[in-house]
Amino acid sequence: MSDAYIIGLGITRFARYPDREVESIAAEAIQKALADAAIGWGEVQQFYAAHVKQGVAAGQRVAKQVGPSGLPVLNVENCAAAGATAIREASLAIRAGEYDVVAVAGFEKMDPGLLAVYPDDDPRTVMGLTVLPMRFSLMGMKHMHEYGTTLEQFAQVSVKNHDHAIHNPIAQFPKAVTVEQVMNSRMICDPITVLQCSPTSDGAAAVIMCSDDFLKKHGRSRAVRVVASALTSDIDEQTRNMHTLEIMERAAKQAYERAGLGPDDLDVVETHDCFTVSELIAYEALGLCPKGGGGRMIDERQTWIGGKIPVNPSGGLLARGHPLGATGVAQIAEIAIQLRGEAGPRQVENARVGLASNTGMWSCCVTLLDRPR
């Protein structure tokens, strides 16, 4: 059975694009990925489109922007985990022998009502928990209560990711911030301030993926291998343990088991810091530290570039930006850039094995990547 490899990647600048259509933004990322892989659109056998709310047949419309239409298109929706989920579907098709080379793109142009997802009679709606910062503020407060995590520790996540983003040319907010600035920025939902929330972003990211056979012809010098990818969902998760990320724990456990790897084998991680709270709790869910150890990790700068296990060298959702469908693809693309050793001033030294953790409202997809042997 063939492995699946990433042989090209492209990311647009994450920003607001009021004057561009989403098809044009997505096509830009795909063209960059094709150029990076040095292959043509005509060689691609299927196109996987990841988005949350870009309308019926968005993938078909994007494919037409890239070049002559006619290749099979699949649209994948999985809340903000759509991107990594689409890469997982592409990997499975390659493993099943269906295709030798495919393209995956995640893209989103955000509109204001896009994140109102709970039904009207959902208990969370009834309680007023209809806006995402509220959920994560409760998670953060419970974490503080259980483990003594501090407001400063959450704020440090934002400081780190903004610092990392300075060296990422596609980041939306490549700008240093201090703990004081983060804590004193506008309060959104106590304890989460505006600099602890991922911004509203438009953008796209794409990868070209291939099989063993195609890789032999193409050359493996810059290829990155998908070692394992695990998907979980759970609509009831947050009604149980508010201060944990159970679906991420389960996805990470499955991915580690399939790969025969553990947290100690990781050199670099991209995780889903939609809020500072979620990154700090992800350290624990991914097994980078024991439960309750997240605060200490950030205090000791273990997750900065140069630390024990750098997390979000791209700047993460907080500073690179978060166009929903694009995020998971951008995370995996960043890991690929790191494993290729092409990250320039944000390079994690000797990065051989990386993990990307992409979470949606009720879904999580964890992907492990390495260099082909």
Added chain:
Amino acid sequence: MSDAYIIGLGITRFARYPDREVESIAAEAIQKALADAAIGWGEVQQFYAAHVKQGVAAGQRVAKQVGPSGLPVLNVENCAAAGATAIREASLAIRAGEYDVVAVAGFEKMDPGLLAVYPDDDPRTVMGLTVLPMRFSLMGMKHMHEYGTTLEQFAQVSVKNHDHAIHNPIAQFPKAVTVEQVMNSRMICDPITVLQCSPTSDGAAAVIMCSDDFLKKHGRSRAVRVVASALTSDIDEQTRNMHTLEIMERAAKQAYERAGLGPDDLDVVETHDCFTVSELIAYEALGLCPKGGGGRMIDERQTWIGGKIPVNPSGGLLARGHPLGATGVAQIAEIAIQLRGEAGPRQVENARVGLASNTGMWSCCVTLLDRPR
């Protein structure tokens, strides 16, 4: 590499359900499929949800209705071809060795604006071709012009499918109609009258699928094998040859090649008769007759149950109904019922090999099925 099998199926009655939520409708189909397979929800390893416009994380909401949530969920959108596309993704995951048993459900509650899909500046919108009957009326007129196809021949497709639907307990319109009634029914878009249009339907269909290993434990007496599944897309198709279905021709050709089968090997077909015109042209696209031979096929009753190659024994989209995301799953479920010999008064005798052709606006997924040897 494992084959993929259908070992359980369930379909709700196709109807209008103004007082039911789509989650409840979908859960009913899944419960029926689980009961049919004699397995529990806890054994299912992933759930694939096919729908067009049921909102973010619709699959997750459906999974929660069925039972304890927690299994991975994938939402597939591919216009009206979503159902067969989701079954194809499930088949690939089984072939790749990722899962031994999965569930797929297609579901839709239709709302009035659901089918307005062209962007405002699309040439078709500018020409006023924004409503689906217009596209198919032009296809029909071109077919009449090219091949001498008659209005009566199109009408006969509706007569046949309504007649078949009488014997399908889940059909929305199980009621005989005559050629005169079809032709004299309200004109929607010349030459298409209302009885030549698929109705507005709510409903759901589900299948349980498994691997070789699971089948060995489960028993193969009622199992149906997915022999091949091919997906095509083309946003520009209709601007070339208006009187053909090129994406269906290509998908059928690929599926036949992969299976080592041809049109002459088929015993039963379900195809996408969103309008009478599309069924008649599908005869040609699927290779059941030469180009231009569709009219003669229906004249000679070759596609009635008891004819040379029965098409749409379920009643098709025209009379069984057409809840978008559900349709492709319902087509494949009908083929499975036929291959199991459980179709009662609408049974196609000695059905061993079947084909389902599921088309969306710009996509087509053709699936070949047989009995495991």
